[in-house]
Amino acid sequence: MTRRRVAIVGVGHSKYGYRYDVNLQELAWEAIKQALEDAGLDQKSIEYVVYGNVGVWSSEPLPAVAINEYAGLTPAGTMRVEAACATGSAAIKAAYDAVASGMADIAMAVGVEKMNESPTPIVVELIGRAGNYFWEFENFGLTFPGYYALYATAYMAATGATEEDLCRVAVKNHYYAARNPKAHFPREITLEQCMQSRYIAWPLKLYDCSPITDGAAAVILASEELARKITDTPVWIKGVGVASDTSNISRRPDFLVRRGVVEAVKKAYRMAGIDYENAAKQVDLAEVHDAFTIAEILSYEELGFAKRGEGYKLIREGQTYIGGLIPVNVSGGLKAKGHPLGATGVGMAAEIATQLRGEADRGRQVPVKNGVGVANNVGGTGHYAYVFVYSLQP
Amino acid sequence: MTRRRVAIVGVGHSKYGYRYDVNLQELAWEAIKQALEDAGLDQKSIEYVVYGNVGVWSSEPLPAVAINEYAGLTPAGTMRVEAACATGSAAIKAAYDAVASGMADIAMAVGVEKMNESPTPIVVELIGRAGNYFWEFENFGLTFPGYYALYATAYMAATGATEEDLCRVAVKNHYYAARNPKAHFPREITLEQCMQSRYIAWPLKLYDCSPITDGAAAVILASEELARKITDTPVWIKGVGVASDTSNISRRPDFLVRRGVVEAVKKAYRMAGIDYENAAKQVDLAEVHDAFTIAEILSYEELGFAKRGEGYKLIREGQTYIGGLIPVNVSGGLKAKGHPLGATGVGMAAEIATQLRGEADRGRQVPVKNGVGVANNVGGTGHYAYVFVYSLQP
Numbered sequence: 001m002t003r004r005r006v007a008i009v010g011v012g013h014s015k016y017g018y019r020y021d022v023n024l025q026e027l028a029w030e031a032i033k034q035a036l037e038d039a040g041l042d043q044k045s046i047e048y049v050v051y052g053n054v055g056v057w058s059s060e061p062l063p064a065v066a067i068n069e070y071a072g073l074t075p076a077g078t079m080r081v082e083a084a085c086a087t088g089s090a091a092i093k094a095a096y097d098a099v100a101s102g103m104a105d106i107a108m109a110v111g112v113e114k115m116n117e118s119p120t121p122i123v124v125e126l127i128g129r130a131g132n133y134f135w136e137f138e139n140f141g142l143t144f145p146g147y148y149a150l151y152a153t154a155y156m157a158a159t160g161a162t163e164e165d166l167c168r169v170a171v172k173n174h175y176y177a178a179r180n181p182k183a184h185f186p187r188e189i190t191l192e193q194c195m196q197s198r199y200i201a202w203p204l205k206l207y208d209c210s211p212i213t214d215g216a217a218a219v220i221l222a223s224e225e226l227a228r229k230i231t232d233t234p235v236w237i238k239g240v241g242v243a244s245d246t247s248n249i250s251r252r253p254d255f256l257v258r259r260g261v262v263e264a265v266k267k268a269y270r271m272a273g274i275d276y277e278n279a280a281k282q283v284d285l286a287e288v289h290d291a292f293t294i295a296e297i298l299s300y301e302e303l304g305f306a307k308r309g310e311g312y313k314l315i316r317e318g319q320t321y322i323g324g325l326i327p328v329n330v331s332g333g334l335k336a337k338g339h340p341l342g343a344t345g346v347g348m349a350a351e352i353a354t355q356l357r358g359e360a361d362r363g364r365q366v367p368v369k370n371g372v373g374v375a376n377n378v379g380g381t382g383h384y385a386y387v388f389v390y391s392l393q394p
Numbered sequence: 395m396t397r398r399r400v401a402i403v404g405v406g407h408s409k410y411g412y413r414y415d416v417n418l419q420e421l422a423w424e425a426i427k428q429a430l431e432d433a434g435l436d437q438k439s440i441e442y443v444v445y446g447n448v449g450v451w452s453s454e455p456l457p458a459v460a461i462n463e464y465a466g467l468t469p470a471g472t473m474r475v476e477a478a479c480a481t482g483s484a485a486i487k488a489a490y491d492a493v494a495s496g497m498a499d500i501a502m503a504v505g506v507e508k509m510n511e512s513p514t515p516i517v518v519e520l521i522g523r524a525g526n527y528f529w530e531f532e533n534f535g536l537t538f539p540g541y542y543a544l545y546a547t548a549y550m551a552a553t554g555a556t557e558e559d560l561c562r563v564a565v566k567n568h569y570y571a572a573r574n575p576k577a578h579f580p581r582e583i584t585l586e587q588c589m590q591s592r593y594i595a596w597p598l599k600l601y602d603c604s605p606i607t608d609g610a611a612a613v614i615l616a617s618e619e620l621a622r623k624i625t626d627t628p629v630w631i632k633g634v635g636v637a638s639d640t641s642n643i644s645r646r647p648d649f650l651v652r653r654g655v656v657e658a659v660k661k662a663y664r665m666a667g668i669d670y671e672n673a674a675k676q677v678d679l680a681e682v683h684d685a686f687t688i689a690e691i692l693s694y695e696e697l698g699f700a701k702r703g704e705g706y707k708l709i710r711e712g713q714t715y716i717g718g719l720i721p722v723n724v725s726g727g728l729k730a731k732g733h734p735l736g737a738t739g740v741g742m743a744a745e746i747a748t749q750l751r752g753e754a755d756r757g758r759q760v761p762v763k764n765g766v767g768v769a770n771n772v773g774g775t776g777h778y779a780y781v782f783v784y785s786l787q788p
Contacts, residue, residue, distance in 0.1 A: 003496045048636065061450065061523045062478055065641050065777040075657050077636025078778065079477040079484035084456055090473035094488050100495035102397045103634065129455045240497065242442065242471025246463045247456065263469050383459040384472065 005394050006099045007227035007234030009106075010039025010220035011350035016184045016338035018116050019214035024053075024060045025070035028112040028216045031343075031350075032071045035108065035218040039230055043072040046220070048104040051080045052091030052111035052342040056126050057118035067110065084130050084379030085291060087111065088217065088345025089386030095221050096237055105223045111346035112216040123212050130380055132248040145209055147249060147381045148292035149201035154255035155294060156203065161312035163203050167194035168315045169293035170207045170335055175321075177332025179362040184213045184338030208293040213338030217346035219353070224394065235353040238372075239272030239389030241265060247383045256309070258382030261302040265376070265387050269304070272389035274372070279304035280326040283389075285355055285366045287348035289378040290333040299376050300328070303387075327366045330355070345377035345386060352390045368392070399788050400493045401621035401628030403500075404433025404614035405744035410578040410732035412510050413608035418447075418454045419464035422506040425612040425737075425744075426465045429502065433614045433624055437466040440614070442498040445474045446485030446505035446736040450520050451512035461504065478524050478773030479685060481505065482611065482739025483780030489615050490631055499617045505740035506610040517606050524774055526642040539603055541643060541775045542686035543595035548649035549688060550597065555706035557597050561588035562709045563687035564601045564729055569715075571726025573756040578607045578732030602687040607732030611740035613747070618788065629747040632766075633666030633783030635659060641777045650703070652776030655696040659770070659781050663698070666783035668766070673698035674720040677783075679749055679760045681742035683772040684727040693770050694722070697781075721760045724749070739771040739780060746784045762786070 012034030019027055028051075036042065053063040060066050064080040067073075083090040088111030095109040115123050128143030136142045155161055171191050177183035189207060197206035227234040245260030246252065252259070266276060274282050286303060290296035300311035305326050314320050320328040331337045331351040334344060352373035354360050371392030378385055406428030413421055422445075430436065447457040454460055458474040461467075477484040482505030489503040509517050522537030530536045549555055565585050571577035583601060591600035621628040639654030640646060646653070660670060668676050680697060684690035694705035699720050708714050714722040725731045725745040728738060746767035748754050765786030772779055 056455065059527070061520070061527055062641065062774065062777065064477065065638055065774065066527070068638050069640050069642070073638075074640060075637045075654055077487075077658070077780075078638045079475050079487070081473050081475050081488075083458065083473040093473070094475075094491070097488070097491035097495045097497055100497065101491045103491055103494065126455070133453070133455055133460070243469045244459055244462050244467075244472045246468060247459045248463070260469055264471070380456065380459065383456065386471075 004100050004102060005224040005236060006096050006221050007236045008219050008349060008353045009222045009227050009230040009234055010035040010041065011353045012038065012218040013182055013347055013350045014216040015182050016213050016215035016340060019114065020116065024058055024063060024112060024114050025067050027114060027214060028067045028110055029071050031216040031218040032110060035220050039220045041220065041230065045106050046073055046076050046108050048098050048107040049073055049076050049078045050091040050094040050109050051078065052087040052109065052346060053080055053113060054082055054087050054341045057123050058114050059117060083384040085341050086345055086377040086379035086384040086386045087342040088347065089377040092219065092345060092349055092388065093240060093242060093386060096240060099221050099223055105226050106220065108218060108220050109346055110218045111343035113340035113342040114214045115212045115340060116214050120212060135248055145201035145204050148294055149204045150249065151255045151298065152203050152294035158256055159309040159312060164191065164195065165312040165316050166203065166208050166293040167191055169290060169296045170194045172315065172321060173290060173329050173333040173335040176330045176364050177336030179364040180332045180337060183332040183336055184211055185336045204292055210291045210334040210339040213340045215338055215340035215343045217343045217350045219346055219349045233357045235356050236391050236394045237388060238391040239268035241267030241387040243385045245382050247380055249381055257302060258298060260382045260385040261378060264385035265303055268387040268389050274389060276304040282370055283326060283372050283374050284368055284370050285327045285330060285352065286374040286376065287331060287351055288328055288376040290329055290335045291339060293335065296329065303374060303376060322366050330364045330366060348375040348377060349388065356390060356392050398494050398496060399618040399630060400490050400615050401630045402613050402743065402747045403616045403621050403624040403628055404429040404435065405747045406432065406612040407576055407741055407744045408610040409576050410607050410609035410734060413508065414510065418452055418457060418506060418508050419461050421508060421608060422461045422504055422610045423465050425610040426504060429612040429614050435614065435624065439500050440467055440470050440502050442492050442501040443467050443470050443472045444485040444488040444503050445472065446481040446503065446740060447474055447507060448476055448481055448735045451517050452508050453511060477778040479735050480739055480771040480773035480778040480780045481736040482741065483771040486613065486739060486743055486782065487634060487636060487780060490634060493615050493617055499620050500614065502612060502614050503740055504612045505737035507734035507736040508608045509606045509734060510608050514606060529642055539595035539598050542688055543598050545649045545692065546597050546688040552650055553703040553706060558585065558589065559706040559710050560597065560602050560687040561585055563684060563690045564588045566709065566715060567684060567723050567727040567729040570724045570758050571730030573758040574726050574731060577726040577730055578605055579730045598686055604685045604728040604733040607734045609732055609734035609737045611737045611744045613740055613743045627751045629750050630785050630788045631782060632785040633662035635662030635781040637779045639776050641774055643775055651696060652692060654776045654779040655772060658779035659697055662781040662783050668783060670698040676764055677720060677766050677768050678762055678764050679721045679724060679746065680768040680770065681725060681745055682722055682770040684723055684729045685733060687729065690723065697768060697770060716760050724758045724760060742769040742771060743782065750784060750786050
């Protein structure tokens, strides 16, 4: 059996930030409208729409049908998906499967989140419940900075990594966010600013943490036959890897690597024909899940860009800037572009497609050599792992 | 391109009812365990799991990963889906697409809901919000009995249908629930009991309404090659139809037919090769979305079993009992088997597979002639429509 090839033929990305100016439908429409215009398609062409939305902080209980109608996409079949912070990638996966199976020729994945509808302490609590609710949240009061602080502490103890190395990730990602007008925080920070920022959960400081962001992104996927008619620059989905792990981090063997992420990476690389040991040489850029700076360093290793325990050297040496070994999060990342949960994975896809098409703006276009990009979206502390390989070659 | 055939190779169905005795994970496991045993598979065989769960009334914020771990399904990839009352069918659709596309050879769809974790008035309000939230719920206070009362009123005014006809649906579905030990209300009622029950929203009375139910169901799907190895009685998914409509019923042209449902039925029938005009003769049984008795009568017409405006005659003449033109909801339906939102669509699939395999119990086995069954699951008042055709023939 030959699986149908599937390509991204249109992308849209709203301004990320505090979006009190729009409701959920309007925010989603910003991204949907851009994606339709980018593909040169109208709503009638879209047969199936998958919405990524966590939504617990929002007043709209049925986002899929409400947005579908507002965006003029009725009567297309639709559903909402959720996989914690990897929700947007779950939407892409479901839309991909629909096109790859031939159930739809054109489908859309839309990610949207309005997190600032609820007060920040409530949002922090709701995200905290998305760790291990009954045991670690209820009994120990762990919220997400605390979870990732455990990873950071373990990692620093086992390697030569320092708090400065963590901050270097933040400095890089703010550097690129300053060149991305759609970023939540489009401004640079210095290493000193990061190091002097207050501790949230030692060793993680304010600037080690991604913000609470509203935003939306959309990608239109098409079968090979239609993709070639719609655009001259289809961006093919060449690899898809999905895995899960326990939400209970006390049950994990160590805090130095997230098993589920490695599993998903290997699945996606196998499907795309990428060699795990030499991945950095076969990939032009990666968008990774830097909800906290330590998570970006873990991702370097999990994606095969660095050996175990040596990921911090990449950022210390500047190897994940444009011009280095492998540019990572040149969008600004979750850290500085922002992390609207349902949108994040779709935003990664939009960024990579834009980069591979050579259309990124303001001095953050990566050199396109292999025509390959990788997205690594993580739900919880590794509960959900979604990895995609995008390529200019089918 | 030839789409891979996909079959149900294992089914599980928990006891529906007030399930204060189990938590969400334990309830899901009841169904998952049965499905694994039915298929003769262990957890390692399951590559991908889709959970249908609305969950707003439940304390578990990340049902997919929590259940996946409890059920021993880690590290299988997973996500949660939601499409209001059609959530279970959205899970089947996503798992179907994954197997049909070749992304998984064996996948599972699990539906689970613990609605009685919240007090009944809260649940009624939360369901009410799943109509059109900002306009019809906030401004007019419409909850679901009210929505379907509008449909019932319009239907009775336009046809010869009476309140007795509505109650006849309830009497039939309780008759079969009394023969289904997994039903929430496994007992018969009389027409007089129904007619004398109190009005909830005229003309709908207590016995015209489905209950607030906890429950779970699971189906294991496999590719053709594996399905034939796993079981001698694969039940093939021959047709899948999905559509949407406005949630704002004031924007619908009339209250006599739900456009989205008809659209989904026609898609599924086309894929399965069923003639819409003669559907009743090609199908052995149907499970339809009788959240309210009027909805079952609308479904008769939308599924092509009766002409427009004549659906009520089927129940008046007893044509939807076993032995009639087309047995409908011989499980007891949402009305008497119960309606745990995330589980409902998956429970329909489990019932049809069991019936087509000739394994239904206690005097509610339908005669299997064509080897074909249809499931019709509706989210909201027709916002989401999911239709599946199941068949013993690939």
